[in-house]
Each structure stands twice: as C-alpha cells, then as structure tokens.
Amino acid sequence: MNIFLDTNIFLSFFHFTNDDLEELKKLNVLLGQGKVILYLPEQVIQEFYRNRENKIADALKQLREQKLDLRFPQFIKEYDEFENLRQLQRDYSKIHAELIQKAINDIQKQDLKADRVIQDLFNNGIKITVSDAIKELARTRMAVGNPPGKNGSLGDALNWEALLQSIPNGESLYFITDDKDYASPIDSNLFNAYLTREWQDKKQSEVVYYKSLSEFFKEYFPKITLASELEKDLVIRDLANSSSFAETHTIIGKLDKYSDFTIAQINAIIDATNSNNQVYWIIDDPDVKEFLSKIIKGRESQLKPEGLSELYSKMKDTLNLAEEIEVPF
Numbered sequence: 001m002n003i004f005l006d007t008n009i010f011l012s013f014f015h016f017t018n019d020d021l022e023e024l025k026k027l028n029v030l031l032g033q034g035k036v037i038l039y040l041p042e043q044v045i046q047e048f049y050r051n052r053e054n055k056i057a058d059a060l061k062q063l064r065e066q067k068l069d070l071r072f073p074q075f076i077k078e079y080d081e082f083e084n085l086r087q088l089q090r091d092y093s094k095i096h097a098e099l100i101q102k103a104i105n106d107i108q109k110q111d112l113k114a115d116r117v118i119q120d121l122f123n124n125g126i127k128i129t130v131s132d133a134i135k136e137l138a139r140t141r142m143a144v145g146n147p148p149g150k151n152g153s154l155g156d157a158l159n160w161e162a163l164l165q166s167i168p169n170g171e172s173l174y175f176i177t178d179d180k181d182y183a184s185p186i187d188s189n190l191f192n193a194y195l196t197r198e199w200q201d202k203k204q205s206e207v208v209y210y211k212s213l214s215e216f217f218k219e220y221f222p223k224i225t226l227a228s229e230l231e232k233d234l235v236i237r238d239l240a241n242s243s244s245f246a247e248t249h250t251i252i253g254k255l256d257k258y259s260d261f262t263i264a265q266i267n268a269i270i271d272a273t274n275s276n277n278q279v280y281w282i283i284d285d286p287d288v289k290e291f292l293s294k295i296i297k298g299r300e301s302q303l304k305p306e307g308l309s310e311l312y313s314k315m316k317d318t319l320n321l322a323e324e325i326e327v328p329f
Contacts, residue, residue, distance in 0.1 A: 001036045002171055003216075004174070005121075006182075014056045015055050021117060022226060026221070026226075032231075033234045038124065038126065039126050039166060041159045041162035041163065043162065048118070067096070126166075128162040138154050141161065148160055156181050167203060173199070173208070174210065175191065182195065232261065239273075245281070280314045
C-alpha cells in the first residue's frame with residue numbers, strides 16, 4: 001500500500017487532535033513489516049520542521065490559558081469543603097506549571113514522543129527529492145489555476161507533482177490529509193474531482209482519500225488498538241501465508257519473542273497452523289511444538305474447541321499416535 005501523509009497530519013500530534021500517537025506508532029509497525037510504503041516529498045519534511053515550533057507555541061498558549069480560576073461567594077467560605085477546594089485549586093496551579101515547564105524542556109530538545117515517532121517515519125519512508133523539473137510543473141499548475149493549493153503557495157502543488165512522478169503506474173495511493181484544498185468543494189468527505197480524474201488518467205489507478213490516520217486504520221485494521229498488537233497480528237498473518245518450511249521456522253522465531261498473546265491471537269495461530277501445510281507438516285519440529293505448547297497450556301478452556309481438536313488431530317497424525325491417545329504437549 002502506497003501512503004502519503006500530508007504535513008498537517010504530522011503537525012496535528014503537536015496540537016489538539018482526536019488521533020492518538022498510537023496511530024503513528026501503528027504506521028511505523030506497518031513500515032517495518034513492509035506492509036506499506038510511506039512516500040515523503042521533500043516539501044513535507046521541510047514544512048514540518050518549519051512549522052513545528054509555531055504549532056507547539058499555539059498549543060502551549062491554549063494550555064496556559066486553561067487555569068482553574070474559581071470564584072466563591074462569601075457564604076460558601078463558611079463550609080469545610082471550601083478549604084478543600086482551595087487546596088485542590090492551588091495543587092492544580094502548581095502541577096499545571098510544572099507540567100508546562102517539563103514539556104518545554106523536551107520541546108527544546110526535540111525529544112517529545114511525537115518527535116521520536118515522526119523521526120522514525122522520516123527515516124523509514126521513501127523521500128522524494130523536489131527536483132527543478134517538479135518545481136517547474138508546480139509553478140505551471142499554479143499559474144493556470146489547477147488544484148491543489150492556495151493562490152501564491154506552491155507547497156501543495158509541489159507535493160502533488162512529486163507524488164505523480166514517484167508512485168508507480170497502476171498502483172493506488174492512500175492519501176491522508178486534513179487540508180481542504182484537496183477536498184471536493186461540494187462534499188469535504190470526497191477527494192477533489194479534478195485531482196481524482198488527473199490521477200486516474202496519468203497513473204491508471206485510484207486515490208483513496210482519508211482525513212485522518214484513525215479513519216485509515218478503522219477501515220483496514222479495525223480491531224487493532226495498540227501498535228504492539230498490530231505487530232503481532234501481522235506476524236500471525238505471515239504465518240498463515242507462509243510458503244515454505246524455512247519461512248515458517250523464521251516466523252515462529254519472531255512470534256516466540258513475544259511474551260503474551262490474546263485469546264483471539266492464539267486462536268488465529270491455531271487456525272494458521274491447521275490451514276497451512278507449510279506449518280502443520282512440521283508441527284513436530286521442536287521450535288514449532290514448543291511454541292504451540294507455551295501459548296496453549298493453561299488456556300485450553302478459553303480457546304475454540306474445534307480449532308484445538310483439529311490441531312491435536314494433526315499432531316497425532318504427525319507423531320503417528322493412535323487416535324485415542326491425548327496430545328499432552
């Protein structure tokens with residue numbers, strides 16, 4: 001999957017957004033697993049660093065204004081609860097100031113969690129150099145009035161031309177932005193019709209449009225809430241699709257490094273074992289058998305009985321055991 005994240009998506013993690021930083025972490029997992037390709041026009045990276053401090057400054061300004069400035073009528077001061085409220089108010093002000101100062105120290109060092117996750121994305125994505133040719137195409141686009149972009153601003157046009165030049169023909173692009181310049185003026189939930197047609201004509205593929213990372217993950221990975229769980233699920237999916245004994249052993253080695261699995265994940269591993277002959281034909285190999293034993297023991301009553309029954313049957317066949325003998329691992 002070819003993915004583009006506009007600068008406003010990266011910057012939103014330094015401001016007020018409904019997306020959690022975990023969304024970016026999940027994207028990093030997908031990149032590391034080779035499940036997606038993140039395209040990063042040079043313009044996006046430059047815009048990010050150019051606007052990071054302004055975005056943070058505005059967020060800090062709004063945070064500083066969130067003061068617990070309570071006023072009490074005179075008769076309320078007669079009650080014991082009044083002093084408790086005043087103490088809570090003083091505690092809030094003290095912790096609020098300490099929190100802001102601590103954040104400022106990390107901001108100056110560019111050591112916020114968002115900084116670290118975004119830097120990983122920048123390191124792992126495919127950078128697109130904005131060449132002189134791309135700049136000329138962007139200027140021409142702006143001069144004739146074609147979208148995207150605002151009058152006098154080349155940024156969006158540079159990104160669009162960079163993507164047109166870099167995404168392979170026939171491959172769709174998953175385009176994630178909250179910039180209204182890319183949206184239809186009739187329905188902001190739809191991509192701009194001119195840009196959609198241009199992409200189809202030039203690339204023979206589709207642009208799939210999302211306004212947030214969370215929208216993208218809800219559609220393609222709806223059950224995943226944590227990056228660590230996504231990583232495990234992707235490796236389990238690789239197990240189900242393993243095409244050789246060697247690949248199966250490698251995948252089992254990756255899974256064995258995790259300390260815990262959900263019941264759903266264990267059921268998925270059992271299903272992958274039962275359905276893929278590149279797994280169940282080597283079910284008696286020490287690493288495979290020991291791994292299955294480790295994740296199943298003590299949880300048998302919580303797992304799908306039909307999956308366990310089929311797994312035990314396959315183990316008996318592999319071990320040449322009589323049908324009535326139980327498989328104790």
